Amino acid sequence: MSIPPPPGPHQPQGPYQPPQSGLPQYPQYQQAPYGQQQPPPYPSPYQPWGQGYGPYPAQAPVNGLAIASLVLGLLCCLPGVGLVLGVVALVQIRRRSERGTAMAVTGSVFSAIGLGLLVLMLATGGAADFWQGVKEGASGRSSLSLSTGDCFDTADHALDDDLVGDVTPVACDDGHDGEVFATYRLGGSGYPGDDAVGDSAGDRCYGLEDTYVLDVWAVPDDVAVYYFTPTRDSWADGDRDVVCVFGSSTRGGRLTDSYRQGPEAYSADQLAYLKAAHVLNAALDTAPDSEYIEDDLSGNKAWAARMATALGKQTAMLRAHRWGADAKQPVASLVDDLDKARAEWTKAAQAPDVDTFFTHYDKAYKLIDPHRTVTVRDALGLTAVPPAYEDGSGGEGDGSGSGGGGSGVEV
Structure with a gap:
């Protein structure tokens, strides 16, 4: 009786045939004779892919002029240059198949807007005003x-x-x-x-x-x-x-000296009088803006009350000072007039209607007419000629306002 050969690894019959597809193929194993152990299958190794993934293709470069056009267009520093660079960039991008079309278009648009604004400023004089402002800011001489x-x-x-x-x-x-x-x-x-x-x-x-x-x-x-x-x-x-x-007050006229005056320029009597006069002038400057009393009766009555208060303070200051022999009597007469004016301002502040207010207002104003202070000023050695006011009225109170007319200037 013949003895079968010992079991061993299964060998493929015939030469190896490569698989027909990309999937791995396993060889068929043969049926062992009856009574013998079935040998385990041994698959053949995986086959490599026939085609692998290569690197990404290289991208086209970005056009440099497109970048420059975008920067100049957004900054608006050289709009003309930015517009030219944008147009040139578009031509180069089309010819060279480069990237940057959006940047070139954006830079050209913003440069065109900036160039238009520059032309408008030059046509309307805005550029000159702008440069003038720059010079003033730089020099600090505005x-x-x-x-x-x-x-x-x-x-x-x-x-x-x-x-x-x-x-x-x-x-x-x-x-x-x-x-x-x-x-x-x-x-x-x-x-x-x-x-x-x-x-x-x-x-x-x-x-x-x-x-x-x-x-x-x-x-x-x-x-x-x-x-x-x-x-x-x-x-x-x-x-x-x-x-x-x-x-x-004359166009083209020039001032020749400073008009600043400090307390050191005056005697004690002069300074006492001027300080008292300032109290009344400050109250006069708080008059309402209404052209007619009936337009703001309540505002005028409040102003009359402030005038009465100021006159009370002014007369107290004048009485408290020890005046020289030449000024004592003129100042006393002025204080009497100011007391009467204070009474009229108080009545005006309490007036029930416009007519009553105006009656007391008119009397009060006459009692503080600046010409009534000429005698005191002359006795004190101060300027005794009232300023020539713009409306020719001679002014309001003692020392409120200067000569000549006023003018508003915008800056």
Whole structure:
């Protein structure tokens, strides 16, 4: 009897045939003779993929002129250059199959807008105004930078133009166009309007004269009060300052000296009188803006009450001072008139109607006419000629306002 061979690894019959598809193929194993153990299958190893993934294809470069056009267009620094670069970039992108079309188009559009705005500014003079503002900001010589006590010249030696911008600081003892005697800030968040700003400046600047010049009667009649006020545009930039200025009432005229006066320039009697007069002048400057009493009776009555209070304070100051022999009697007569005026202002403040108010108002005003102070001023050695006011009325109270007319100037 023959003995079968020992079991061993199954060998494929015939040469190996590669698989017909990408899936791994396992060979069929043969049936073992009866009674023998079935040998385990041994699959052939996996075959490698016939086609692997290669690297991504290289992208086209971004056109450099397109980038430059976008930067210049967004910055608006050289709009003409940005527009030219954008057009050239589009031509190069099409010819070279480069990227950057969107950047070139965006840069060209913004450059075109910037170029159009530049042409418009040149045509309307806006570019000149802008450059003027830049120069003023760089030099710090704008009218907005003026402070109390500064003397200055303007570009055309005129203060009555609608707009004063560039100024040149000069010494006050030399010839100059203007001298700043006061500044103050307007309140509120919204621009109040040209008329409201001008009215405020007119009232406040005249009332602030005697904070710089103790005796405003000493200011010559050919010296006028001007004021620089914010415009709607400068208000949006944070400008709130009103600048009160002395200048010649004649266009092109020049001031030759400073009008600032300190207490050291006066005697004790003169200083006592001027301080008392300032109390009344300050109350006069709080008069309502209404043109007619009937337009604001309650406001006028409140003002009359302030006048009565100021007169009480003024007479108390005049009585408290020890006057020299020459001034004692004239001051006493003036105090009597002021007492009578105070009584009339008090009655006006309590008036039930317009007619009653006006009756007492008229009497009170006559009792504080500045001509009634001429005798006292002459006795004290002060200027005894009342200023020539703009309306020819001779003024209100003693020492309120200076000679010449006022003018508002926007900055």
